[in-house]
Amino acid sequence: MLLQxxxxxxxxxxxxxxxxxxxxxxxxxxxxxxxxxGELALLxxxxxxxxxxxxxxxxxxxxxxxxxxxxxxxxxxxxxxxxLVKRHQALPLIIVTLGLMIAINxxxxxxxxxxxxxxxxxxxxGTIDLLGVAVxxxxxxxVLTVLAVAIGLGILFEYTPLGLRMRAAISNPESAELSGxxxxxxxxxxxxIAGGVGALAGTLIAPELFLHPGMMAxxxxxxxxxxxxxxxxxxxGALVGGIVVGVVENLAxxxxxxxxxxxxxxxxxxxxxVLLLRPQGIFxxxxxxxx
Amino acid sequence: MSxxxxxxxxxxxxxxxxxxxxxxEVPEGGRLVILGANGAGKTSIxxxxxxxxxxxxxxxxxxxxxxxxxxxxxxxxxxxxxxxGRGTFGDLTVRENLLVGGATRQRRTALADAxxxxxxxxRLGERASRAASGLxxxxxxxxxxxxxxxxxxxxxxxxxxxxxxxxxxxxELFATLDELCAETGTAMLLVEQNAELAxxxxxxAVILESGRITIRGPAAELRDNDDVRRAYLGV
Numbered sequence: 001m002l003l004q005x006x007x008x009x010x011x012x013x014x015x016x017x018x019x020x021x022x023x024x025x026x027x028x029x030x031x032x033x034x035x036x037x038g039e040l041a042l043l044x045x046x047x048x049x050x051x052x053x054x055x056x057x058x059x060x061x062x063x064x065x066x067x068x069x070x071x072x073x074x075x076x077x078x079x080x081x082x083x084l085v086k087r088h089q090a091l092p093l094i095i096v097t098l099g100l101m102i103a104i105n106x107x108x109x110x111x112x113x114x115x116x117x118x119x120x121x122x123x124x125x126g127t128i129d130l131l132g133v134a135v136x137x138x139x140x141x142x143v144l145t146v147l148a149v150a151i152g153l154g155i156l157f158e159y160t161p162l163g164l165r166m167r168a169a170i171s172n173p174e175s176a177e178l179s180g181x182x183x184x185x186x187x188x189x190x191x192x193i194a195g196g197v198g199a200l201a202g203t204l205i206a207p208e209l210f211l212h213p214g215m216m217a218x219x220x221x222x223x224x225x226x227x228x229x230x231x232x233x234x235x236x237g238a239l240v241g242g243i244v245v246g247v248v249e250n251l252a253x254x255x256x257x258x259x260x261x262x263x264x265x266x267x268x269x270x271x272x273x274v275l276l277l278r279p280q281g282i283f284x285x286x287x288x289x290x291x
Numbered sequence: 292m293s294x295x296x297x298x299x300x301x302x303x304x305x306x307x308x309x310x311x312x313x314x315x316e317v318p319e320g321g322r323l324v325i326l327g328a329n330g331a332g333k334t335s336i337x338x339x340x341x342x343x344x345x346x347x348x349x350x351x352x353x354x355x356x357x358x359x360x361x362x363x364x365x366x367x368x369x370x371x372x373x374x375x376g377r378g379t380f381g382d383l384t385v386r387e388n389l390l391v392g393g394a395t396r397q398r399r400t401a402l403a404d405a406x407x408x409x410x411x412x413x414r415l416g417e418r419a420s421r422a423a424s425g426l427x428x429x430x431x432x433x434x435x436x437x438x439x440x441x442x443x444x445x446x447x448x449x450x451x452x453x454x455x456x457x458x459x460x461x462x463e464l465f466a467t468l469d470e471l472c473a474e475t476g477t478a479m480l481l482v483e484q485n486a487e488l489a490x491x492x493x494x495x496a497v498i499l500e501s502g503r504i505t506i507r508g509p510a511a512e513l514r515d516n517d518d519v520r521r522a523y524l525g526v
Contacts (some may be wrong), residue, residue, distance in 0.1 A: 161390075161398055164383075168391040171380040178341060178374060180366035180395035180442060285382070 003133045005250050011139035012208075013246020014146040018201035019216075019223035020230065020238035021150070022194035027232050028170050029190030030077070030085050032093045036100035037198055038220030040076075042213070043104055044069045044199025045206040046112055049119050058120050062203050066196040073195025074188045076100060081191075082184065109213045119206035142204050149197060150239050157235070166190065170233075218264060222249065225267035228274050231284020240282065245270060293353045293369060293445040294318050295340070295480070302339040302346040309335040309344075310502045317446060322472070322479040324489040324510065326523050327499035333482040334375055336499070337448045340480075341365050341372045352446075367395045371439035375450040378435035381424035385415050388423050388434055392441030401441065408437045429460035433467070440471060446478040453485045461485060465492055486523040490514045498523070 019041055026034045034040075044065045051061035080100065084093040123141030127134040157163035169176040169186040177183050202216060209215050226245045230237025245267065253263045274281060295317040302310040309332045317323045325333045338344050342362040350357040357365055366372070371392075380388050389408055393401025409416035414430055415437065423434060432452055439447055452468065453461040469492045472479050483489035490496060490510045498506040498519065506519065513519045 161394070164387060164390055165394055167383060167387075168380050168394075171382050172378075174343070174362075175374060175378050175380060176391065177343075177362035178366055178372040178378075179391050179438070180363050181391070182361070182363045184361075 001254075003131070005254050006247060007130070007133050007135045007139065009247030009250035010243055011135075011142050011246070012205075012250065013226075013243035014143045014239075015201050015205045015242070016219065016222040016226045016245050017239040017242020018146045018149065018197055018204075019219060020226035020242050021153075021235055022198040022201070023223055023227045024230075024232060024235055024238045025190050025194040025197070027227075029166075029187045029194075030081055030093075032081065032085070032090065032097065033224075033232075034194075035094065035097040035220075036076070036104060037194065038216035038223065039101045039104040039108070040069055040073060040195055041198035041202035041219075042216040043072070043108060043202075044195075045119060045202035045211055045215070046108055046117075047199070048203040049117050049206070049211055050112075052120060058122055062122060062200060065203060066199045069195040069199035070192040071195075073191040073198075077188055077191040082187070085187075105213055112213075114213055117211040119203065119211050121207040122204060138204075138207060145200070145204065146239070149200065150235070153193070153235060162189070221264060221267045222246070225270040227281075228271050229281055231281030233285060234281065234283035237281055237283030293478070294351075295370075295446055295478070296349075296351040297336070297340065298349045298351075299336075299339060299346055300348040302335060302344045302348070304335075304344060308502075310339065313499075313502070313504055315497055315504065315507075317478050317480050319445070320476045320478050321495065322481070322493045323495045323497065324481045324483060324493035325497055325499055326483065326486050326489065326513075326519075331499040332502040333499055334450055335502075337372060337374075337450050337480065337482055340370065340448060366442065369442075369445040370448060371442050371444035371446070372448040373435045373439045373450060373452065375454060377431055379423045379426075379431050379438070382422055384420050385409070385423050385426070385434060386419045388438050389441050392438035395442050404441055404443075408441070412437065428455050429457070429464065432456060432464060436464075436468065436471070440475070440477070443475075444477060446480065447472065449479065449481045449483075451482055451484060453483060453488070461488065465489075468492065486519075 019037060022037050023034060047065040047068055048061040051064055052058055080096050081093065084096060121138040123137045127136050128140055157167060165181045166186045166189065169181055169183040173183045205219065222245050226241035227238050229244060230241030249263055249266050252266045253260045256262060297313065297315050299310050299313040301308055313336060315323060325336060327333050335344060339346050340350055340357065342360050342365045346358055348358065352368060355368060380391060386405055386409065389405035390401055393404055409419050412433060415434055418426060423431065426434060452464060456464065465488050481489055481493060490513060493510040496508065496510045496513045497504045
């Protein structure tokens, strides 16, 4: 029972981690929280569903959806976000992402109605026996996919020239520009990756939560908790945070009295607790203010 | 020929105008120092050239016009800028800092060049895989200059390299700078508080007061000029 709960927690946690990763990538690129990240992921799930409905195999649908959302994220960044980043308007920027969240949600409701839709699991149905615990193939697939994405991004950031440019642009944007790096372009690439990863997360979680316009709202809360816990500027932190949040949420839901009613409180407790005790998160860097 | 010809009629930040009618020139391989009190607009001249300020006028670089070009294009055109304070990337390693400097060049050339710098400056070489933020002020400044030279620039813009450094370190740094630019024939446009040292390695000099150039001439002449000596050399 406990092992079963842990396994379920890790799988949903991997999804929270993936969405948290998208949030972190955008935060690193533009120093803003993108409240629309969940709805962008939702849109990705709908694009996947639509393609499947048109007869495209699910794996191809995911790839097309990721590409489409990457492009869309870049468009949103260029049109809505960059003008405000340039003028250092942090608060209006957050309001803009909130507006985008509401707009995308309404658009989805209008285009695909509010009725629940079924997305086929990318890794098929059925279970696998892991140490005596029956784990669904989809859950195993989710964990492995998210892990592969994380390792891929880790290699990109740490070992490639493009990754170096992106890290330089984050570390010291002005010196990066003065070294010949277009920080506008590295910012766009950050948003593109976030959009693609979000679309993947949305499509992976859709079979379990059932696709409807309200699907990603709770997931976004957990993802914010995960990103806060791991550290808003740390990609590995986002994943670890996601898995911790997923596991704690599952255990709380099972073992606390009335747990399933209070599941989302867990996310809130984590957010507030981290902000009080260790604002930079587990892996985050403390913001150094130079006087 | 890469000659820099600056004719700024007005430049500044947002609604604030800092520079008016500033004209100066750095010939191929030449060395010009800009002296002036704090707030005279010295830094703004460098920032204007690099595309970081609002500007009207003309900045010719060889045959190209730089006004309107974003900073990364100015850098790619062969003008490297070491900004005031720490021009380093604190959370990148020393070697990565150098590689960022070579971002506009071929990967293989950049890797070979980075190794060359690390060998040449053992203090950097020993710390090649450590975060740049752990270096001393002098080492960071040296790293910032090496990083700028990684792009094999034809012109180096230097903004107060002596800032925050001990006098002995500053003297060493200027000697290194002199040597490096002489070796590669890189032109230099230097902004500096330490007039004595700056006039020592420059060929030409201008003095900026409240956003305008008031005195200009060969560095050696300005060194002997009584007004300049009283105002900037503290004698």
